[in-house]
Amino acid sequence: DIQMTQTPSSMPASLGERVTISCRASQGISNYLNWYQQKPDGTIKPLIYYTSNLQSGVPSRFSGSGSGTDYSLTISSLEPEDFAMYYCQQYDSSPPTFGAGTKLELK
Amino acid sequence: EIQLQESGPGLVKPSQSLSLTCSVTGYTITSGYDWSWIRKFPGNKMEWMGYISYSGSTNYNPSLKSRISITRDTSKNQFFLQLNSVTTEDTATYYCARVNYSGDGDYFDYWGQGVMVTVSS
Numbered sequence: 273d274i275q276m277t278q279t280p281s282s283m284p285a286s287l288g289e290r291v292t293i294s295c296r297a298s299q300g301i302s303n304y305l306n307w308y309q310q311k312p313d314g315t316i317k318p319l320i321y322y323t324s325n326l327q328s329g330v331p332s333r334f335s336g337s338g339s340g341t342d343y344s345l346t347i348s349s350l351e352p353e354d355f356a357m358y359y360c361q362q363y364d365s366s367p368p369t370f371g372a373g374t375k376l377e378l379k
Numbered sequence: 380e381i382q383l384q385e386s387g388p389g390l391v392k393p394s395q396s397l398s399l400t401c402s403v404t405g406y407t408i409t410s411g412y413d414w415s416w417i418r419k420f421p422g423n424k425m426e427w428m429g430y431i432s433y434s435g436s437t438n439y440n441p442s443l444k445s446r447i448s449i450t451r452d453t454s455k456n457q458f459f460l461q462l463n464s465v466t467t468e469d470t471a472t473y474y475c476a477r478v479n480y481s482g483d484g485d486y487f488d489y490w491g492q493g494v495m496v497t498v499s500s
Contacts, residue, residue: 303484306486314493315492316476321483359425363485
């Protein structure tokens with residue numbers, strides 16, 4: 273299975289701050305990298321698919337980039353509703369696997 | 380609007396089987412896509428368990444292959460998870476989700492709200 277290493281595991285940040293979450297795959301995944309947000313109530317929604325494609329309805333302050341084994345999610349200016357858990361996930365090969373998550377917390 | 384909703388017992392005894400239902404509204408599961416089960420453990424690790432395709436074929440995570448079965452009832456637009464011989468390690472929140480084949484890679488585009496299952500005697 274492809275291992276996904278996500279960093280940091282937690283990140284204190286302030287409203288309006290720009291933050292970046294990183295994800296490294298144990299082998300190249302050809303940009304088949306997705307990002308999800310989990311809210312405190314448990315609901316999960318997709319943010320970014322195939323490295324940089326914004327899911328419909330997701331604000332443009334979210335962006336993704338990367339290639340090969342290294343990928344990142346950037347939030348350009350944190351809003352109150354952005355404080356949540358974030359997960360990366362690869363779908364290059366089966367089984368699809370997830371990173372361990374990053375908890376974005378209010379500083 | 381497409382919605383997925385998990386249901387099932389919140390408590391299962393060790394060695395028994397865990398059975399969950401995912402009810403889908405707003406889309407017919409035989410029309411397309413794959414329909415997955417994913418779980419999130421305490422401590423936040425997430426694991427893809429498997430899927431049933433719109434045609435009824437299945438694909439399971441090899442880590443679970445001997446214990447898992449995903450089936451469906453097309454008349455009710457539901458699909459099901461059965462996990463046998465559970466242990467406390469199977470305590471998790473279980474989600475059903477749709478796999479979107481975007482042409483630019485696959486991803487889980489619709490999720491249920493999740494159902495917490497505790498394995499305990």
